[in-house]
Amino acid sequence: MTNKIKLFFILAILGLALGKAxxxxxxxxxxxxxxxxxxxxxxxxxxxxxxSFPEIGLxxxxxxxxxxxxxxxxxxxxxxxxxxxxxxxxxxVVTEExxxxxxxxxxxxxxxxxxxxxxxxxxxTILPDSPFYFLKNLGRGIRTFFTFNPLAKTELRExxxxxKLMELKRMVEMNKSANxxxxxxxxxxxxxxxxxxxxxxxxxxxxxxEQVETFLDKxxxxxxxxxxxxxxxxxxxxxxxxxxxxxxRELHLxxxxxxxxxxxxxxxxxxxxxxxxxxxxxxxxxxFINIGIVEALKEKLPEDIRVKIEEKQEEMLGKLxxxxxxxxxxxxxxxxxxxxxxxxxKMKYLDIIETLEGKKLSDKLRxxxxxxxxxxxxxx
Numbered sequence: 001m002t003n004k005i006k007l008f009f010i011l012a013i014l015g016l017a018l019g020k021a022x023x024x025x026x027x028x029x030x031x032x033x034x035x036x037x038x039x040x041x042x043x044x045x046x047x048x049x050x051x052s053f054p055e056i057g058l059x060x061x062x063x064x065x066x067x068x069x070x071x072x073x074x075x076x077x078x079x080x081x082x083x084x085x086x087x088x089x090x091x092x093v094v095t096e097e098x099x100x101x102x103x104x105x106x107x108x109x110x111x112x113x114x115x116x117x118x119x120x121x122x123x124x125t126i127l128p129d130s131p132f133y134f135l136k137n138l139g140r141g142i143r144t145f146f147t148f149n150p151l152a153k154t155e156l157r158e159x160x161x162x163x164k165l166m167e168l169k170r171m172v173e174m175n176k177s178a179n180x181x182x183x184x185x186x187x188x189x190x191x192x193x194x195x196x197x198x199x200x201x202x203x204x205x206x207x208x209x210e211q212v213e214t215f216l217d218k219x220x221x222x223x224x225x226x227x228x229x230x231x232x233x234x235x236x237x238x239x240x241x242x243x244x245x246x247x248x249r250e251l252h253l254x255x256x257x258x259x260x261x262x263x264x265x266x267x268x269x270x271x272x273x274x275x276x277x278x279x280x281x282x283x284x285x286x287x288f289i290n291i292g293i294v295e296a297l298k299e300k301l302p303e304d305i306r307v308k309i310e311e312k313q314e315e316m317l318g319k320l321x322x323x324x325x326x327x328x329x330x331x332x333x334x335x336x337x338x339x340x341x342x343x344x345x346k347m348k349y350l351d352i353i354e355t356l357e358g359k360k361l362s363d364k365l366r367x368x369x370x371x372x373x374x375x376x377x378x379x380x
Contacts, residue, residue, distance in 0.1 A: 032068040036060040038084065046148040050084035058084055063152055066120070078122045085143070088122070104337045107283035112232045112343055114169075114225045118281070119162035124170050128187055129180045150201040155215055157198050158222070161191040165226055172233055178240045185241075185248045196255040199262050206264050206272070216263045220276040223256045227293050235343040257300035270308035273297075274316060284327060285338055287320040291352050292344060317352070321359050329364065336371045340379065350376045 037058055038050035044060035051061045053069060062068070066077035071089035080086040102110075116123045126136050140160055147153045168184040176184075206213035230249040237245050260269050277290040291313055298309045324332060339349060353373045361369060 030068055032062040034060045043146040047152070049143070049147065051079075052084050052086045054087060054089055063155065076117075078117075079120075080122050102283060102331065104334045104341065107285055107334070107338055108342055110281060110283040111286055111289050112228050114229045116162075116166045118225055119166065119222055121159060121162045121166060124163065124167045127167055127171055127176075128184045129171070129176060150198060150203070151211060151215060154195060154198040154202060157191065157195045158219060161188065161195055161226075162222060164188040164191045165229055169229055169233065172236050178238060181237060181241050182244045185244050189248055189251050192252055192255045196258050196262075199259045202263060207268065212263055216260070216272065217276050217279075219259065219263075220273060221280050223252070224277055224280045224290070224293060226252055226256075227296075228289070232343040253297055254300050257297055261301070261305070266302075266305050267308070269301075269305055270312045273309070274312040277316075283338075284323055284331065285320075285335060287316050287323065288339075288349075288352060289342070289344070291316050291320065292348055295348055295352075296345075317355060317359070321356060321361070321365075324365055324368075325362055332365060332368050335368050336375055339372045340375050346376050346379060 033051075033053065033056065034048065036044065036048075038044050038060045039058065044050050047062075048060040049063050049065075050058060051065050052058050053061070053065070054071075065079055065085065065087050069077055069087055071077045074092050075089040076092045078088045078090050080088050126132055144153060144156060147156050164184070164187050168181070168188050171181055171184045202212060204212050206216045227249070230245065230252060234242060234245050234249065260273070264272055273294065277293065280286070280290075282289065294309060294313050294316065298306050298313075301309060324335065339353070342349075350373065353369060353376060357366070357369055357373070
């Protein structure tokens with residue numbers, strides 16, 4: 001027996017013992033948490049996952065533990081990267097509501113600073129360059145093996161993609177070596193392809209199955225956040241890694257489009273995409289970024305879907321125009337420095353600005369838009 005297997009047996013036995021001890025104390029379980037104690041040797045039946053809950057221990061329970069497990073007041077529910085899964089009640093970080101007069105820096109942070117909690121994953125502690133990273137991947141493999149439903153398996157792999165993106169982001173923030181960053185980007189690429197592979201096994205669409213619809217909505221919103229992270233990373237990484245990050249973003253867009261085409265009727269893709277992009281957190285200027293995402297994604301879609309996407313782009317441009325017109329003068333004027341500082345493809349941003357100039361704009365907004373265009377042209 002290898003050392004890795006021994007280690008997992010020890011962890012399973014300890015978790016099992018803890019679970020039995022707590023169960024003996026008569027803890028009341030919610031209906032989603034069964035009384036069946038699980039372990040690596042005794043996995044759960046199809047549709048259930050082996051999860052370790054605070055004050056309960058290891059139990060076979062329904063997926064998405066944080067949707068039904070209630071943590072104490074002033075804490076938030078998180079699921080740690082392990083096998084079995086571990087529910088953690090983490091102290092809640094309370095942030096003040098942004099003021100109406102949102103600064104340029106605040107707007108940029110809202111539109112490109114994606115944190116692990118935004119993707120419903122735990123902050124990464126073991127990174128791909130760690131000698132113990134293989135244990136993390138081994139745990140992921142075990143969880144995948146014991147998840148049998150195609151939709152549940154796709155949801156699980158999407159969670160792993162979220163984790164691996166946060167690992168890549170963290171490694172860039174820590175100024176890891178170019179090779180280490182490339183390796184982390186490759187990990188993410190492979191996981192994105194795996195999500196697409198498992199999505200192909202789902203036999204119903206969002207129009208036919210409510211659970212598929214729920215997954216697809218969440219998937220689109222998270223992919224929008226993935227795009228924000230990758231866009232920002234392209235501005236942060238050293239030159240020798242830029243090509244890998246750009247290739248990673250292209251692959252992300254490609255698989256994003258393929259999963260949507262698999263799980264949604266082609267006539268409904270544009271509508272669902274626009275609806276979910278609108279639900280993603282962001283500043284008063286977020287529609288500008290969303291139009292950029294749609295423009296990049298459109299290139300990966302077939303012609304018949306592209307036409308409907310362009311119609312939605314026009315609607316999104318109208319929303320951006322309407323939003324800008326209603327802003328106070330000071331906030332409206334912050335649009336130019338926002339455009340200058342936000343990460344992304346400035347040439348595509350210039351295209352959006354030039355299209356916006358074709359709208360019937362107030363004199364004040366036209367002046368702001370012209371300043372933004374001049375700023376982008378100057379910095380090309």
